[in-house]
Amino acid sequence: MKAGQRSRTAEGAAALRASHTLYAENPLFSDPYAIKFTSSGWRRILKSRKWRHFLQPRAFSPVGLLIGQVIGRARYAEDQLAAAIAQGAGQYVLVGAGLDSFSLRQSKAMSALKIFEVDHPDSQQSKKEQMALFGTIPSNVEFVSINFEEESLFEALVRSSYQREQVSFFSWLGTTHYLQPETTLNTLRAIAKVAAAGSEVVFDYSIPYHKLSGAERLGSMALSRFTKYMSEPLIGQFEPEQLHAALNDIGFDVLEDLSGAAQNQRYFDARGDDLTTTAATHLIHIRLR
Numbered sequence: 354m355k356a357g358q359r360s361r362t363a364e365g366a367a368a369l370r371a372s373h374t375l376y377a378e379n380p381l382f383s384d385p386y387a388i389k390f391t392s393s394g395w396r397r398i399l400k401s402r403k404w405r406h407f408l409q410p411r412a413f414s415p416v417g418l419l420i421g422q423v424i425g426r427a428r429y430a431e432d433q434l435a436a437a438i439a440q441g442a443g444q445y446v447l448v449g450a451g452l453d454s455f456s457l458r459q460s461k462a463m464s465a466l467k468i469f470e471v472d473h474p475d476s477q478q479s480k481k482e483q484m485a486l487f488g489t490i491p492s493n494v495e496f497v498s499i500n501f502e503e504e505s506l507f508e509a510l511v512r513s514s515y516q517r518e519q520v521s522f523f524s525w526l527g528t529t530h531y532l533q534p535e536t537t538l539n540t541l542r543a544i545a546k547v548a549a550a551g552s553e554v555v556f557d558y559s560i561p562y563h564k565l566s567g568a569e570r571l572g573s574m575a576l577s578r579f580t581k582y583m584s585e586p587l588i589g590q591f592e593p594e595q596l597h598a599a600l601n602d603i604g605f606d607v608l609e610d611l612s613g614a615a616q617n618q619r620y621f622d623a624r625g626d627d628l629t630t631t632a633a634t635h636l637i638h639i640r641l642r
């Protein structure tokens with residue numbers, strides 16, 4: 354990330370959620386705040402007739418794959434969150450929250466849920482200012498700032514009002530791709546240290562380019578160049594089997610690991626439009642023993 358600036362990839366992800374919310378016939382995930390969080394430049398693109406066409410998912414379109422990736426992970430995390438709350442989880446920690454609008458979209462029925470938005474201070478400051486402009490920041494939301502490369506999530510949560518004995522749910526979306534693999538594992542170790550047994554985590558991760566073929570491989574390499582240009586290079590990739598072994602060593606059971614094909618089967622294949630996700634990213638759901 355560029356020092357002093359909010360994450361540009363977080364804004365890109367919000368723009369993709371906005372595009373899906375505005376233009377998909379039957380949105381898999383609706384985020385009415387996404388467009389409000391984007392810059393005026395993005396809003397012009399999202400509203401322009403020419404660019405709107407470009408942002409529609411079409412067969413083999415790289416933008417379509419990106420929309421599928423961002424929408425699929427958001428939907429999956431909130432599906433698992435709803436199940437965890439039904440099982441008694443009382444805290445929701447959005448790690449690398451970016452411009453995720455869950456705090457604003459949460460239903461009144463969730464007012465007993467304590468929400469922690471954890472993010473880089475530069476991203477978080479600008480989000481807080483925007484949320485204040487939208488209206489009151491909900492009272493069950495607490496902002497915790499951290500730079501993962503310099504500080505542990507354990508220290509960050511311990512200095513907040515996070516209740517260590519309470520079973521919690523963590524989402525960590527769109528972030529491990531930008532971190533050294535060891536930083537990702539250290540953050541998961543911090544969750545294992547701070548959270549109660551039975552707490553769950555959903556995150557997404559990239560698999561190595563050599564596991565991809567054809568357009569997927571070229572698309573991932575092009576995205577990598579683009580995010581490098583935005584000062585947020587994609588440096589974190591995992592082989593699934595090695596990641597599972599590392600998670601097991603840390604103390605997590607892997608409940609589910611969805612490949613791109615499995616995500617398509619669950620969320621996209623039956624839609625009847627061209628929205629689909631990429632093979633480059635897996636979604637994983639784990640539980641602390």
Ligand SMILES: C[S@@+](CC[C@H](N)C(=O)[O-])C[C@H]1O[C@@H](n2cnc3c(N)ncnc32)[C@H](O)[C@@H]1O
Nearest residue numbers: 360362363366449450451473476500501526527
């Ligand atoms: C692509 S955005 C994803 C945001 C959101 N979770 C989503 O799915 O839209 C990546 C997020 O990771 C955060 N991030 C990246 N590097 C970080 C670091 N070293 N420390 C803390 N946060 C970081 C950024 O501030 C940003 O909010």
